[in-house]
Amino acid sequence: xxxxxxxxxxxxxxxxxxxxxxxxxxxxxxxxxxxxxxxxxxxxxxxxxxxxxxxxxxxxxxxxxxxxxxxxxxxxxxxxxxxxxxxxxxxxxxxxxxxxxxxxxxxxxxxxxxxxxxxxxxxxxxxxxxxxxxxxxxxxxxxxxxxxxxxxxxxxxxxxxxxxxxxxxxxxxxxxxxxxxxxxxxxxxxxxxxxxxxxxxxxxxxxxxxxxxxxxxxxxxxxxxxxxxxxxxxxxxxxxxxxxxxxxxxxxxxxxxxxxxxxxxxxxxxxxxxxxxxxxxxxxxxxxxxx
Amino acid sequence: xxxxxxxxxxxxxxxxxxxxxxxxxxxxxxxxxxxxxxxxxxxxxxxxxxxxxxxxxxxxxxxxxxxxxxxxxxxxxxxxxxxxxxxxxxxxxxxxxxxxxxxxxxxxxxxxxxxxxxxxxxxxxxxxxxxxxxxxxxxxxxxxxxxxxxxxxxxxxxxxxxxxxxxxxxxxxxxxxxxxxxxxxxxxxxxxxxxxxxxxxxxxxxxxxxxxxxxxxxxxxxxxxxxxxxxxxxxxxxxxxxxxxxxxxxxxxxxxxxxxxxxxxxxxxxxxxxxxxxxxxxxxxxxxxxxxxxxxxxxxxxxxxxxxxxxxxxxxxxxx
Numbered sequence: 001x002x003x004x005x006x007x008x009x010x011x012x013x014x015x016x017x018x019x020x021x022x023x024x025x026x027x028x029x030x031x032x033x034x035x036x037x038x039x040x041x042x043x044x045x046x047x048x049x050x051x052x053x054x055x056x057x058x059x060x061x062x063x064x065x066x067x068x069x070x071x072x073x074x075x076x077x078x079x080x081x082x083x084x085x086x087x088x089x090x091x092x093x094x095x096x097x098x099x100x101x102x103x104x105x106x107x108x109x110x111x112x113x114x115x116x117x118x119x120x121x122x123x124x125x126x127x128x129x130x131x132x133x134x135x136x137x138x139x140x141x142x143x144x145x146x147x148x149x150x151x152x153x154x155x156x157x158x159x160x161x162x163x164x165x166x167x168x169x170x171x172x173x174x175x176x177x178x179x180x181x182x183x184x185x186x187x188x189x190x191x192x193x194x195x196x197x198x199x200x201x202x203x204x205x206x207x208x209x210x211x212x213x214x215x216x217x218x219x220x221x222x223x224x225x226x227x228x229x230x231x232x233x234x235x236x237x238x239x240x241x242x243x244x245x246x247x248x249x250x251x252x253x254x255x256x257x258x259x260x261x262x263x264x265x266x267x268x269x270x271x272x273x274x275x276x277x278x279x280x281x282x283x284x285x286x287x288x289x290x291x
Numbered sequence: 292x293x294x295x296x297x298x299x300x301x302x303x304x305x306x307x308x309x310x311x312x313x314x315x316x317x318x319x320x321x322x323x324x325x326x327x328x329x330x331x332x333x334x335x336x337x338x339x340x341x342x343x344x345x346x347x348x349x350x351x352x353x354x355x356x357x358x359x360x361x362x363x364x365x366x367x368x369x370x371x372x373x374x375x376x377x378x379x380x381x382x383x384x385x386x387x388x389x390x391x392x393x394x395x396x397x398x399x400x401x402x403x404x405x406x407x408x409x410x411x412x413x414x415x416x417x418x419x420x421x422x423x424x425x426x427x428x429x430x431x432x433x434x435x436x437x438x439x440x441x442x443x444x445x446x447x448x449x450x451x452x453x454x455x456x457x458x459x460x461x462x463x464x465x466x467x468x469x470x471x472x473x474x475x476x477x478x479x480x481x482x483x484x485x486x487x488x489x490x491x492x493x494x495x496x497x498x499x500x501x502x503x504x505x506x507x508x509x510x511x512x513x514x515x516x517x518x519x520x521x522x523x524x525x526x527x528x529x530x531x532x533x534x535x536x537x538x539x540x541x542x543x544x545x546x547x548x549x550x551x552x553x554x555x556x557x558x559x560x561x562x563x564x565x566x567x568x569x570x571x572x573x574x575x576x577x578x579x580x581x582x583x584x585x586x587x588x589x590x591x592x593x594x595x596x597x598x599x600x601x602x603x604x605x606x607x608x609x610x611x
Contacts, residue, residue, distance in 0.1 A: 034407050085578050091406040092353045093581035096534055099355075099527060100573030107566035115563075219523070223418075226411065265422040268415035275412050276400045 004134035006256050007249065012140040012209060014248020015147035019202035020225030021232070021240035022154060023075075023195025029171040029235030030191045031087065036098035037078055038199055039222015040105035043215060045071045045200025046120075046207040047109075053121050060123045064146070064204050068197040075196025076189045084185075102222075109215045117214035120207040143205045150201055151241055154194065158237060163190050171235065220264060224251075227271040233281025242282065298591045303456075310448050317444060327444055331512055333552045334447035335505050338454045340532035340544040342501035345458050347530075348539040348587075349467060350494040351474025352402060353410045357502050357529045359397075359417025362521035363390040364503025365510035366430050369438045372511065379441040383450065383507040390503020391496045393420070398495035402488060405477070417526060425518040435517035442512040450508065454501045459541060461497060470494050474539070524566075531569050535576060537583030542590035 020042050027035045045067045052063035082101050086094045127138040158164035166187045169177040178184050206221065207213045228247045232239025247267060254266045274281065313330065316322045339357065346354045364386035371382035401412040430436045461467050469490045472480040481487045510516045532551055536543030551569075558565040576583065 034411065082574060082578070086581075089577070089581050092347075092538070093577045095353065095407050095410055096530070097574050097577040099530075100570045100577065103527065103566055103570035104574065107563045107570065111563045111567060223414070227415075230411070261426050262422065265419050268419050268422075271415045272401070272412055272419075275404055275408055279404065279408060 002134075004131070005136065006252050008131075008134070008136050008140050010249035010252035011245060012143045012248070013252060014228075014245035015144055016202050016206050016209070016244075017221065017225045017228045017247050018241045018244025019147055019150060019198045019205075020221060021228040021244045022151070022237060023199045024226050025229040025232070025234055025237060025240040026167070026191050026195045028229065030167060030188055031083070032091070033083060033086075033094045034098060034226065035083075035195075036095070036222070037082075037101040037105055038195070039218035039220075039225070040102050040109075041071050041075055041078070041196045041218075042199040042203045042206070042222060042225075043213070043218030044074060044105065044109070045196075045203030046213045046217065047118075047203075047215075048200065049204030050118055050120060050207055050213060053123065060208075064201055067200045067204050071200030071203070072193040072197040075192040075199075078196075079189060079192040106216055106218070113215070115215055117212050120211045120213060122211065123208065139209050143209055146201065146205055150198060154198070154237065157194065163187070167191055224264075224267045227267045230271060230281055231274050233284030236281065236283045239281055239283040302591075306452060310445075310452075313444060313448075328512075329552070329556055330444055331442060331447045331508075332556070333549050334444075334451040335508050335512070336529075336532060336548040336552045337451050337545050338447075338501055338505040338508070339529045340536065340548040341454050341458050341541060342498045342505070343529050343533050344536070344539075344541055344544040345461065345494050345501075346498040347533050348537070348541070348544065349458075349462050349474065350470040350491055351477070352491055352495065353406060354413040354495070354498075355410050355523075355526050355530055356397075356413030356415075356417030357498075358521040358523070358525035359413075359420040360390040360394055360499040360502035361506035361509065361525065361529075362417075362420055362424060362518070363393045363499075364506030365516050365521070366424055366436070366506075367503070368507030369436050369510050369516050370430065372441065373436065373438055379446070379511065382441075382511075383446070383504055386507035386510075387500045387504040390506065391500035393503075394496045394499025395492065398492045398499075399488075402491045402495060414523065414526070417521075418523070421518050421521055424521075430516075433518060435515045438510055438514060438516055440511060440514060442508045447508050450504055454504070455541070455545070457497070458501075461494075462541070466490060466493060527569070531573055534583055535572060537585030537587065539587035540583065540585040540589055543583060543585035543588075546590070547584070 020038065023038050023041070024035060027033060027038070048070050049063045049067040052058045052066045053060065056063075058066060078101060082097055083094070086097055124138055124142065128135045129138060129141065130136070158167060166177070166182045167190065169180065169182055170184055170187045174184060177187075202221075203213075203218075206217075224247060225244065228243035229240045230243070231246060232241070232243030247270065250266055250270065251263050254260070254263050278284075313322075317327060339361065343354070343357050346352050346357075367389045368379075368382035368386035371377050371385045372379055397413070397416045401409055401416065404412055424430055425433055462470070469480070469485050470493075472483070472485060473487050473490060477487055506521075509520075532548045533544050535551065536545070536547035554568070555565055558568070580586075
C-alpha cells in the first residue's frame with residue numbers, strides 16, 4: 001500500500017511544518033511581524049535536543065521538553081532585545097531586523113561550533129508497525145503523536161487560560177487590550193515563548209526523522225512553514241496546522257511522482273498562487289486596509 | 292523641478308576622468324589584476340545597489356528577490372555568449388532585457404501585494420527562478436555552466452554609469468515623483484489619481500533590467516555560473532547595501548556599495564565573520580536609524596550649503 005505510506009510521510013513532514021508555522025502565525029497575529037529568525041530557533045531547538053541526548057544522556061522525551069524550555073527563553077530574549085524597540089517602527093524596518101537576527105543566529109552559531117553537520121542519535125531504531133497493510137516507520141507515528149499532543153495543548157492554552165485570552169485580545173486590538181488592563185509586553189513575550197517552544201519541539205523531532213542536522217537547516221523549513229502559515233491564513237491557529245499538513249502532503253506527492261528536485265519550488269508556487277488569489281489564506285476573511 | 296542638479300556635469304566629468312585615469316593605469320600595467328577585480332566588483336555592486344534602490348528606496352516596494360533577476364541576466368547572457376557565440380555586449384543587453392521581462396511577469400501579480408507580503412512573494416519568485424535553473428540540463432543544472440571571462444573595467448564602468456544616469460533621470464522625472472509619492476503614502480497617492488500599479492511595475496522592471504545587466508557582468512567575471520550563487524543570501528547582500536546607504540538615497544547606495552565591497556574583500560577568508568558583521572549592521576542600523584545612514588539625503592545635499600554662498604535656499608528637494 002504505497003499510497004498510505006506516502007500519505008503517512010506527508011503527514012509527518014507536514015506536522016513538523018505545522019509546528020513551526022504555529023509560531024509564525026501567532027507572532028504575526030500579535031505584532032504583525034514575519035519573524036524570520038523563527039526557522040533558526042527551530043535549528044537551535046534541534047541542536048539543544050541533540051546535545052541533551054548525546055552529552056547529557058537524557059531520555060528522548062526529557063530532551064524534547066528541555067529543548068522546548070530553552071528555545072522558549074531564546075524566543076523571549078530575541079523579542080526583548082531586537083523586536084521590542086520596533087513596535088512602532090515601519091514594517092520594512094521590522095522585517096529587515098528580523099532578517100538580520102536570523103543571519104546573526106545562523107552565522108554566530110557557525111562561528112561558535114563550525115558548520116559541520118551532526119548525525120542525530122537513533123533513539124528508536126528502525127522499528128515499524130503495519131497499518132492497513134502498509135508498513136509505517138515508528139518515528140513517523142511518534143512525530144504525529146507529539147505534534148497532536150502539542151497542538152491540543154496549544155488549543156487549550158489559547159482558549160482556556162488567562163494568557164490565551166490576553167493573547168487573543170492583544171491580537172484583535174492592541175490599544176483596546178491595553179486600556180482593559182492587559183499587560184501587552186508580557187502577552188507578547190508569552191506568545192514568543194510558546195511559539196519558540198513549538199519550534200524547538202519541531203527541531204528535535206525533525207532531527208529524529210531526518211537524522212542529520214546542521215546550522216543552516218532552519219532556512220528552508222522556516223520558509224516553508226511560513227508558506228504553510230500564509231496558506232492557512234496568517235494569524236489563524238487552526239489555519240497553520242491545516243496549511244502545514246497540506247504543504248507536507250503536496251511535497252511528498254511531488255517527490256513521489258519523480259520531481260523531487262522541484263519539491264522546494266512547489267511550496268513557493270503554492271505561496272504565490274495563494275498570495276495572488278486569496279491573500280488572506282484558506283481560513284481568512286478578506287479585510288480592507290484601513291486608512 | 293530642474294532637469295539636473297547643479298552638480299550633474301561636474302560629477303559626470305569627474306566620473307569620466309576617473310575612468311580614464313584607471314584605464315590608463317591598467318594599460319600601463321601599474322595596477323594589477325587584484326585591484327582591477329576589486330574595481331569590477333565595486334562597479335557591479337553599485338549597479339545592483341542602485342537598481343534595488345529604485346525599487347525599495349524610491350518606490351517603497353520591499354523586494355527581497357533581487358538575486359533572482361540577477362540569475363536570469365547571468366544565465367541568459369551566458370547562453371548568448373557560450374551557446375550562440377554572439378558578442379558580449381549583445382549578451383549583456385539580452386540578459387538585461389530578459390530580466391526586465393521576468394520583472395514584468397513577477398511584478399504585475401505580486402505588486403498588488405503590500406509590505407511584507409510583497410517581500411515574501413519576491414523571495415518566493417527568486418527561489419523559483421533559482422530552482423528552475425537548477426533543473427535545466429541545458430545550462431548545467433547544479434554543476435553550473437562554463438563561461439569565458441569577458442567582463443572588464445570598461446564594460447562594468449560604462450554600464451554602472453548608464454545605470455546611475457538612467458535611475459537619476461527616472462527619479463527626477465514625473466514618473467519618479469509619482470513613485471516617491473507611492474513610497475510616502477500609497478493610499479493617498481492612489482486617491483490623488485496616480486496609477487500606483489503602473490508606476491510600481493515600471494520601477495520594478497527598470498530595477499530588474501539593471502539587475503540582469505549586473506548578473507551578466509557578474510557571470511562573465513568568473514569562469515562558471517552556478518545556481519547557488521543567486522540564493523537568498525545574495526539578495527540579502529544587495530539589500531544591505533541599500534539599507535546601510537539609506538532607504539531613498541542613491542548616493543548612499545553607491546557609497547555603501549563601495550564601502551561594503553571593500554570590507555567584504557578584506558573579510559573574504561572569514562565568511563562567517565563577514566555575515567555576523569552584516570547581520571549586526573542590519574540590526575543596529577534598523578534599531579537606531581531605521582531610515583538608513585543617509586536617509587533620503589543625497590551626498591550633493593551636503594555640499595550645496597557650501598557652494599551656494601547663502602544665496603537662494605534651494606537645498607531642499609520639493610519631493611516630499
